[in-house]
Amino acid sequence: MRRWIPRSRNRAARRPRRALTLTALLALGAGLLSPPAAAAGGTPATPAETTTATAAGTGDHCGGQCSDILPPGADGNATLAEILAHRVLGTRPAHSSDQLGPYDGLVAGYPSLTDSGLQEFFNDASFGVPEGQVASVTRPRADVTITRDKKTGVPHIQGTTREGTEFGAGYAAAQDRLWLMDLFRHIGRGELTPFAGGAAGNQELEQQFWPQAPYTEADLRAQIDRIAAAGERGAQAMADAQAYLDGINAYIEKSRKGRYFPGEYVLTGHVDAVTNLGTIEKFQLTDMVALASVIGALFGGGGGGEVESALALLAAQERYGAEKGTEVWESFRQRDDPEAVLTLHGGESFPYAGKPARARGTALPDPGSVTAEPLVHDRQGTAVKDAEAPVTTSPRLRPLRDLHGDGVLPADLFSRQHGMSNALMVSGAHTASGNPVAVFGPQTGYFAPQLLMLQELQGPGISARGASFAGVGMYVQLGRGQDYAWSATSAGQDITDTYAVELCEPDGSAPTTASAHYRNHGACEPMEKLEKRNAWKPSLADSTAKGSYRMQVYRTDYGIVTHRATVDGEPVAFTSLRSTYRHEAESIIGFQMFNDPGYVTDAASFQRAAGHVNYTFNWFYADSRDTAYFNSGTNPVRAEGVDASLPVRAEAAYAWRDFEPRDNTARYTPDAEHPRSVNQDYYISWNNRQAKGYAAAKFGDGSVHRGDLLDSRVKRLVGKGGVTRASLTRAMAEAGVTDLRGEKVLPLLLRAVRGGSVSDPAAAEAVQSLESWVDAGARRKETSAGSRVYGHAEAIRIMDAWWPLLVEAQFAPGLGDGLYDALRAKLPPDEPPSASHGATGGHAGSAFLAGWWSYVDKDLRAVLGEEVRGPLAAEFCGGGDASACRETLLTTLTRAAATPAAQVYPGDEHCEAGDQWCADALVHRPLGGLTHATVNWQNRPTYQQVVEFPGRR
Template sequence: MPRSITVAGAVLGSVLAFAVSASAKDYAGTALNIIPSGQYGGVPVPAGADEQARMYDGLTPLFDQVAPDDLTKYFKSEHFGANDSCPCRNEPVPRRGVKIVRDRFDVPHITGRNRLDLDWAAGWVLIEDRGLLVAQGRYPARFAALDAPGIDAFSLVTGLKSVTVTKQADRIITRQQTRALLRHGREGRALLRDIDMYIKGANARLRFEKSSQAPITRADIYSVNALAGQIFGQGGGDETRRSMLLSGLQGRLGAEQGKTVWSDLTDHMDEDTPTTISQRFPYEEVPANATGNAIVDNGSMTPAGTRAVANAARTHRNMSNFLMVSGRRSTNGHPLFVAGPQIGYFYPGLTLEMDLKAPGIEARGAAMPAGAGNLLIGRGPDFAWTLTSAGSDTNDQFVETLCGGSDTKYLYKGRCRRMGFVDAGTIAGQGRVQYHTTVHGPVLGYATVGGRKVAISFKRSSHGKDVLWQLMFKRMTDGKVSGLKSFYAAAATSPFTFNVGYADDRNIATYSAGALPLRDKRVDPRLPTIGTGQYEWKGWLKPLAHPHEANPASGVLNNWNNKPAPGFGSSDSEWTYGSIQRVQMLNANIAKRQSHDLASVTGAMNAAATQDIRVAGSVMDGIAGVLQTGPAPSARSQQMLDLLLAWRAQGASRVDREADGSIDAGASATIMDTVYPKVADAVLAPVLGPQLGQLSELEGVTNSTRSGFTGGRINYVDKDLRSLLGVPFKSPFATKFCGAGDLAACRASLWQAFEDAGNELAAQQGTDDPSKWTSNADAERIKFAPGLLTTTIRYTNRPSGIQQVLSFTGHRAKRR
């Protein structure tokens, strides 16, 4: 870089930094954050790249005993400017009017003359800090934008797969997404300008590094946004597999009883499930007489089709949480905000931090690759925002009637149409990615309905407009949000389905976003839709009909990917919204105190992050309650139960405080890990019989650290066992599962599960005495994929993309 450019840029940048910072005011009393993957992204891994990971790990053993001084020890500053985190260094850049200062954590503090300067600088920093990630992810992301059947684009990224894409793929993506922006008027055109300037900054850095990468294009930006949506921002689209389970149940139990059992399993409108919002928001009621659906014959899906339909559900990842406490329950009289997305642990990280300053703009937080100068999660001068995946029903599978014996002609609105064809590219070692399309979307595969061959297609509400997700973040970053009204309006722009959390110095609020289809009233949203054109979507749920709430009477808004509101139907792929959900651990920990400070809210989150819900939650009431109605078959099984109950009394934490490789709870964790899948099988097998394996494929075998304590059929075990004990529910099961409703038979099957687990553990641990068993903490230590950063940390289930700890004590003059 020429010295004249370096000096001129540094001088002008200094002047700009003074002018901007002099006029800015930070209304945060406390502003802290942590990103365990850190800011660094280079190879070889630089010294200090794991500093934030080690800080993050330091909080874990504190459980709920977090003191105010611990916050500044295990979180770093999120105030504006670099002064809180120096020593710092100026980074020269070849653009007049841009200044970048790196702090001790390598976080870039960026100052510009205007928004376009920030866009350019954000692109420059993206390649500098996440060039490896961009190089690996930009081409696999095309498959997410296209909804290529059977392709988990994120697994291609993490698996370091080499991908080649076609010009056809890029033309489709660029045409669709650019059109979506232009149709969005002035705001869409402004976002397109941001994107183009962001691309210029990224390509400037590529040239500076003399990189062999092809220049970044709009298709890259659009596709990476689609990839984020595929991982975190969609729900539903698994109707075919679920309907095959219904088909199997009806074939064995009869049409009426099979449908009854299946309806219990769907947990579509369970009034006993915990919700974040107290107000009722009706959506997706099941029609009494559904004529717009097809039930796919059990086992009729082709192998390739089965993989494709399964992939639609498996790409969803739901691990994020937020805890927001209102001012009337806080010690400082202002809202408390502890929140962040859980996106896994990677090096280079999937997010990177930026501090952005320009006239009228003051924002800091986590950006995403392809964020176009916007912050994904962060804070402005007097407000903060965050996201959790909502999993609401944005996707559907359609059953296409084939014409004239052809696999590529289908019936739509009275005439036969020829399917489209897309050649998307090649995956090294896997081959060509080619597929057909209908008016609804890509064809996933073929199956039969009533013995007749059909095609299964996939429709996603955000398809072709993924980039519009950035509108919400642009408004947040640009400071256009200043109160509840503008917050709701910003959140409503997202086509992806997320629960958006918001706090300022007076308010806490949440809004459940996403382009949510209004389905034909003759369509059961839990089943595939007949694709002949009679049962198409009828529009979108209006913004104010989305679940939203501010400042509830309880003074608390907690979410851990649970159902947002009563009356809001679960998506077809979300069968876990039942009587037990991990958000109850957050609720219980917050409920221990009427008045909170940021340390106690952080402690409530940190405790839940290592608690085992199978023991800490109500399912243990059911398991122990049934077992205690009769004697144990052996002293060993009784001792196993006693150890679990003692662990529960101590908080049911899986923490390894001393990092000695053993969970502090001794035998209890491994007992529950071994016995729980057997208990779940014992509860469900009497009714499900040969369909038990199908349900387990859909919902997982166990609820554990590997699943983030979601799924694993725990909601069925919880409600069925407690119902058997006489606990009343608002939405009781019509089916009696365990022991087919006979308490003695159920108890015997559960004790047998303990006996079998005891035999297994005795063989593994070399002793029949449970008190001498141990639980391996090293086996569940967190590793940073794909292995470039070798540091490991204790197991914890808390936000990893960024976690913010904030409280605001003032506000700009104007609110809206």
């Protein structure tokens, strides 16, 4: 096993250690030491029970060829004593960080990877725990056993009854993720600040999420009632969910009595360390809906933003005139670009949300009339700055505040685009064994602990191992069954629309944009006002002063009000409506089917199960014979002529077909119209477009996409034949350390620059450096494991500095400031690893999802006279003159070459200014009291499987 070298060099780690006073440590840690294994896990099993519980799981047809990994580790809970010991001594609970080393090690180890060497970087994902590898066996009740293995500590749950199986799943989830689950149920209810403190980031986060799902308790209960009434599977799902919550609550009660609950409850003032008085609220079914709504908002939505799209269109029309401006806007929109990389590459067409031949009902705001709907009211109190915060003890007794800065979660968690996941699958016709091979997994961000947790579930009607979102893990959501495996990537197709509702006054007077009534089927009806009042007080974890505020939104039959404006001089409110609104929890039926060995027996049955998931996901399936793909999501059937990219009038003629506002239901496109396939030669997905005709929901899905990095590599493997698990993993890992701009756009840029002599010495040196980097593969990778220095570091610095300069110089003069800024608001020009983006903000791993690489590529090729399919509607670089364009590139390149590293990589709380490797590196965002080592950047799934089934049932 390769030795793993911890890479923590953040500022906190460099601070001189300060000794805690013994009195402070005892006062806060009294009674909260880690319990004996039996106490933490329930009733210890007898030797006979241990043998039974740890025997290899029945029905396992993977033959040792299924592997997975989820860093940093399985254990995501820590008592107060463990948190304090971590802060003082640097220790961590067992299995809280042991998967980070193997995950990080693949960056250096992938070039020489073999099938037998996969075990160095992945864990065996076989069912059961082998004899001699049992770490603990516990029975929280008579009909379920939880076995944890020595290597990873993953819970293997074996139930003799279905209820017991689900009870055990909940109990194990609470053992591993109780604090995290509590955080997210409060986010889902818009109540993070009362729970975790009033830090600015916490306030911003709940302000971003709550308007997306501002549910009352009745709304949450209505979702449960609908599922329970949805036939036998719905009733079973609610019974499973209740048993799961019963397991969580049993652990809460036991851990309170034993005083080994997560220490964050003490640090946030929920439980007194000395008296043990306080509250850890038990979970209820409505909490499950709140959690599901958070997950759906993060990873399973798509579309929206039509007001901003309309503003970009208006700016284009102002710049170029109505006809030409619309053409320019459409070319940047790139709904169905003919050069885009597609998951289904056989030419199949699945028309959805495309540009109508003649748009009807479009409601463009009058220029300058749009204002965002205010959300926050009655704010009282202010945040105390760190420098002003009273320090009554060592800073190490304020771990959450120190670790979280402005909040326990990144403030832009919901507002940023999220690059979830990738998938690579090759059919058996092109593999060495004749069986399909898959390497796939979700990229859910880097948190400590992870949002996902690993588990194995074995019980009546349930047989699966894999990852589940903490708090809704009654089923494995991504993983493997007895003879098949599955995974997903975020699809993001357009299931969210913006409506312009006509405002009115009930007394017949003239309305204004501030009116709280709207026209609905001819009647002037009141909007429903929903409020959330939040207050907080200081605690050890949060030095924020006492404060409170009120959030307020207006709800209509056409969704939540987001903006107000005038359209043709008449006041309107723009609303946002997504098809999954009021239905976030209903995907539970599809996940139940995935776990049922009696239901999923082949590719076709898996596709049917995936059709019951209403989130927008790309689903991938592999067994010993077949590969399959299916795009899920409740795609509303829009009225003829409606342009899904722009706001539409809130009238029956333009609403979704069969729209019923009371429950937010409509007619949805049937499964046959969703992109789907069986046994294509290979599949790749990295949040790219699915198929021809299936319109992109966001700007910029054109000729260059990070999916190209996977597609080119897997295509070469398939062309050679004999694909193995190792070779497919190597392709994934190599793409994961490659700079998209460097591989796909830089050769064109250099060709343009080399169109004449480069006389300036600095520019010539920069060109040579960049060419060497391209020749070496444009990797962002260390010179050697542990060096913390990139090979071709100068070229990478120049590229990082050059890209934003060249984009602005290439496009801003032609577009004009107004249109350039409007397009940047829809699509940021750049997203390198060192940028703050993704689900965890900075140091997020996922990179190159959204940027102007297609625009630069298409425009340069057009200016150079090369063929372009789906070109931009105008030529921008140098005003369309190749010589002037070349001069623009050289000028910006010279500026970039002179930009010091400290300016390109300005530094943050984790890195010193100018530290290129650290600027890119992965930092697991702490959601509790533990931190983890900083590791290499790699653009890779958080949880990942490598699978190849040699046989089947």
